[in-house]
Amino acid sequence: VKRGWKWLIPAAALPVLLLLAYGFKVNHRDIPSPLVDRPAAKFTLTSYAGEPMSLEAQRGKVVVLNFWASWCYPACYEEAPVLERGWRAFKERGVVVMGVDIQDKAEAGKKFINDFSLTFPNALDPTGRVSVEYGVYGVPETFFIDAKGHIRAKHVGAVTEEVFRRQVERLLAEQG
Amino acid sequence: MIPELGYGVVIVAMLLALYGGVASVVSARTGRTALLESAQHAAIGVFALVTCAMLLLVYAFLTFDFSVRYVAMNTNLATPYYYRITALWGALEGSIILWAWMVALYTLIIIIRHRHNAREFYPWVLAVMFGVLTFFLLVMTIPAPPFERLTPIPANGRGLNPLLEDSGMITHPVALYLGFTGFTVPFAFAIAALATGRVGDRWITLTRRWTVVAWYFLSLGLLIGGWWSYHVLGWGGYWAWDPVENAAFMPWLTGTAFLHSVMIQERRRMLKLWNIGLVIMTFSLTLFGTFLTRSGVIASVHAFSQGSIGAFFLAFLGTVVLGSLWLLAWRWEDLGAEGELDSVVSRESAFLLNNVLLVAATFTVFFGTVFPLLSEAVRGVKVSVGAPFFNQVNVPLFLSLVVLMGVGPLIAWRRASAENLRRNFVWPVVIGLAAAAIIFALGVRSTLAVFSLAVTAFVSACIGVDFLRATRARLRVGEGIFPAMGGLLVRQNRRYGGFVIHLGILIIVVGITGSQAWSVQREATLQKGQAVELAGYKFQFDALSARENGNHFLVESTFKVTNGGAATRELRPAKKFYPQEQSPIAHVDYHLGWVDDLYMVLGDFARDGSQATVKVQVNRMVSWIWFGGLILTFGTILAILPDRKKPA
Numbered sequence: 042v043k044r045g046w047k048w049l050i051p052a053a054a055l056p057v058l059l060l061l062a063y064g065f066k067v068n069h070r071d072i073p074s075p076l077v078d079r080p081a082a083k084f085t086l087t088s089y090a091g092e093p094m095s096l097e098a099q100r101g102k103v104v105v106l107n108f109w110a111s112w113c114y115p116a117c118y119e120e121a122p123v124l125e126r127g128w129r130a131f132k133e134r135g136v137v138v139m140g141v142d143i144q145d146k147a148e149a150g151k152k153f154i155n156d157f158s159l160t161f162p163n164a165l166d167p168t169g170r171v172s173v174e175y176g177v178y179g180v181p182e183t184f185f186i187d188a189k190g191h192i193r194a195k196h197v198g199a200v201t202e203e204v205f206r207r208q209v210e211r212l213l214a215e216q217g
Numbered sequence: 218m219i220p221e222l223g224y225g226v227v228i229v230a231m232l233l234a235l236y237g238g239v240a241s242v243v244s245a246r247t248g249r250t251a252l253l254e255s256a257q258h259a260a261i262g263v264f265a266l267v268t269c270a271m272l273l274l275v276y277a278f279l280t281f282d283f284s285v286r287y288v289a290m291n292t293n294l295a296t297p298y299y300y301r302i303t304a305l306w307g308a309l310e311g312s313i314i315l316w317a318w319m320v321a322l323y324t325l326i327i328i329i330r331h332r333h334n335a336r337e338f339y340p341w342v343l344a345v346m347f348g349v350l351t352f353f354l355l356v357m358t359i360p361a362p363p364f365e366r367l368t369p370i371p372a373n374g375r376g377l378n379p380l381l382e383d384s385g386m387i388t389h390p391v392a393l394y395l396g397f398t399g400f401t402v403p404f405a406f407a408i409a410a411l412a413t414g415r416v417g418d419r420w421i422t423l424t425r426r427w428t429v430v431a432w433y434f435l436s437l438g439l440l441i442g443g444w445w446s447y448h449v450l451g452w453g454g455y456w457a458w459d460p461v462e463n464a465a466f467m468p469w470l471t472g473t474a475f476l477h478s479v480m481i482q483e484r485r486r487m488l489k490l491w492n493i494g495l496v497i498m499t500f501s502l503t504l505f506g507t508f509l510t511r512s513g514v515i516a517s518v519h520a521f522s523q524g525s526i527g528a529f530f531l532a533f534l535g536t537v538v539l540g541s542l543w544l545l546a547w548r549w550e551d552l553g554a555e556g557e558l559d560s561v562v563s564r565e566s567a568f569l570l571n572n573v574l575l576v577a578a579t580f581t582v583f584f585g586t587v588f589p590l591l592s593e594a595v596r597g598v599k600v601s602v603g604a605p606f607f608n609q610v611n612v613p614l615f616l617s618l619v620v621l622m623g624v625g626p627l628i629a630w631r632r633a634s635a636e637n638l639r640r641n642f643v644w645p646v647v648i649g650l651a652a653a654a655i656i657f658a659l660g661v662r663s664t665l666a667v668f669s670l671a672v673t674a675f676v677s678a679c680i681g682v683d684f685l686r687a688t689r690a691r692l693r694v695g696e697g698i699f700p701a702m703g704g705l706l707v708r709q710n711r712r713y714g715g716f717v718i719h720l721g722i723l724i725i726v727v728g729i730t731g732s733q734a735w736s737v738q739r740e741a742t743l744q745k746g747q748a749v750e751l752a753g754y755k756f757q758f759d760a761l762s763a764r765e766n767g768n769h770f771l772v773e774s775t776f777k778v779t780n781g782g783a784a785t786r787e788l789r790p791a792k793k794f795y796p797q798e799q800s801p802i803a804h805v806d807y808h809l810g811w812v813d814d815l816y817m818v819l820g821d822f823a824r825d826g827s828q829a830t831v832k833v834q835v836n837r838m839v840s841w842i843w844f845g846g847l848i849l850t851f852g853t854i855l856a857i858l859p860d861r862k863k864p865a
Binding site: 047048050051054055057058060061062063065112118156 | 369371508512534535538539542545587591594796
């Protein structure tokens with residue numbers, strides 16, 4: 042019996058390793074926001090195309106509201122194509138992607154939109170009021186808003202294909 | 218071009234390291250020396266290739282080659298050239314290159330030093346080094362490639378994190394990694410000892426200097442990290458028990474335990490199992506630290522990044538821990554002690570107690586660090602463990618360790634007689650008590666501070682008594698006083714090197730005690746011309762100016778500091794606005810002194826320069842911590858001097 046005990050030494054390390062592996066499941070980017078499940082704040086901005094861009098006008102649609110900046114490298118550069126693809130894939134199904142460019146210069150913002158050939162509406166937030174109302178503390182941050190105008194999820198950091206699809210499909214499914 | 222070239226170099230290096238590892242193992246099992254020589258050549262090749270990869274990356278940095286993603290992420294056109302070189306280890310991918318390079322360098326030194334004097338272990342040692350190298354090179358090819366190409370090529374890069382634009386950041390990672398990688402060598406020897414069954418003290422004698430050097434660099438890395446935190450981050454402290462600080466501290470604790478416990482094995486043939494266990498633990502903890510910083514498993518201010526790299530590190534950590542513990546269990550019967558503990562009052566038991574305390578401290582730090590994870594896994598509740606927990610548990614442990622620092626080196630081996638105790642400890646105890654009385658008389662009422670300083674005095678007296686007695690013995694045989702002292706330091710360099718290191722630690726303890734007990738701070742909003750008073754100093758707000766300053770915009774305030782009207786000093790705390798950062802970075806201004814550090818951080822300010830909010834601190838005795846580091850350096854150099862007497 043005594044000889045067998047020694048194998049408990051390596052075995053004892055297993056639970057610790059398993060605990061560390063569990064850490065991968067924890068998502069530190071899923072920042073709990075007090076705004077989740079609250080009505081999204083209204084705003085109206087003028088888009089880079091010169092048209093009014095407001096949340097109110099999109100009631101009844103699922104809105105992906107993305108806060109970005111041209112100086113936010115690399116995360117905003119990574120997610121821009123993802124957002125554009127998502128917008129093209131889902132716009133027929135009642136999904137709108139809106140970009141709010143914060144703390145930025147208009148020329149730089151325009152160049153960013155041209156570089157990535159973004160076709161969804163984007164607007165500069167010249168006073169920073171919108172980003173303050175949404176409690177944005179770093180770019181990029183993305184809010185997923187359901188058809189009733191409630192914020193349902195907040196994502197910090199670059200949006201990935203998988204996150205975009207999962208959140209949007211969930212909100213579309215609820216609509217039925 | 219550089220991305221492809223660099224990537225190619227890394228892949229060839231990885232394959233070569235893999236080959237070297239296999240060749241070493243085969244030669245260890247078959248005794249074929251030709252294979253072993255081939256493995257040595259592979260090691261030289263790996264070193265050359267990794268050096269080449271590192272130089273390529275430096276070249277890409279110097280020429281602003283933004284087609285390399287890592288370069289674009291960590292520099293921009295305004296980054297000064299020296300930070301472009303050190304940006305090499307400013308983030309994840311580059312730090313892995315540096316790491317691999319150091320392991321390759323150490324492998325080379327092993328070949329030079331131990332090719333002939335450690336024949337029995339040598340092939341296995343090489344195999345372990347190659348295994349570690351292969352892993353780091355694998356990380357450089359798949360989860361964290363430093364040579365990833367970026368398309369489209371941006372016109373300008375993002376720039377180095379402004380907090381890292383500091384001389385401390387140039388040296389801190391290098392020292393820390395030298396320490397981390399340094400422990401690979403004793404680990405490799407321990408594994409070789411297990412593999413060959415030669416678990417006597419030969420592997421320990423061979424790796425003593427390696428361990429001391431690795432331990433020293435780790436200490437230095439921690440101290441420089443504290444210095445950086447102190448003079449850059451602006452919160453006025455040097456240690457915050459952040460998970461990543463803890464991750465670097467844990468291998469330091471077990472490494473310290475190992476440095477002491479090997480002395481018992483050398484002297485009394487005890488603790489074989491324990492020593493191998495400590496080395497395995499130390500090396501695993503260095504990997505655990507790397508895993509923590511790079512996996513994003515635990516939220517921390519230091520966290521580098523996320524991605525698949527965490528899984529790679531966990532897999533490697535698992536392999537190392539399970540593999541080495543399996544070897545340990547397999548050799549279990551050979552690891553029994555040949556000597557026994559004769560008495561509780563002996564040097565052995567003082568050292569044992571030292572080890573128990575150090576390992577206990579390691580466990581509490583480990584527990585506190587992973588507790589948030591445990592809580593989330595078991596109860597689904599997010600919690601954070603902060604400084605109060607760590608302080609409460611560790612301060613008593615550390616103070617006991619300081620006491621042992623005085624007792625351990627002086628108490629007799631095997632069984633201490635009453636005569637031995639009286640001869641060595643009467644004076645130190647008297648001096649310790651006297652110190653306590655004096656400190657109390659000076660008006661110090663914090664029990665912890667009085668106790669801590671009294672203990673420091675006791676240990677210093679122990680060291681002094683021993684040194685004086687040894688010097689007197691040499692004087693009696695007719696040596697002059699200075700030759701006698703110098704001769705002691707050089708001839709018994711190991712013992713007195715250790716004493717000097719202990720002195721360094723004591724000085725650090727005084728610094729920590731003083732800064733924790735007597736530092737004061739306050740915040741104030743001042744109109745131009747107004748002043749705030751703190752601890753006898755008057756800080757008067759004189760001016761606020763703004764200007765472009767290299768790669769950032771600087772808003773600088775000017776304060777006149779007077780102390781009872783006598784000395785006048787000017788401090789200029791500022792705020793730096795970097796285009797690539799959203800929020801400004803505080804630039805701390807300070808004046809260091811042996812007793813008082815004046816320390817100012819600029820908070821809010823009025824745009825017209827009429828008003829400023831500042832945090833003012835008078836930090837006590839912090840400089841002793843940095844000075845202690847200097848003494849530590851002298852002690853280490855003394856301890857690793859080549860032995861004077863050639864062993865017969």
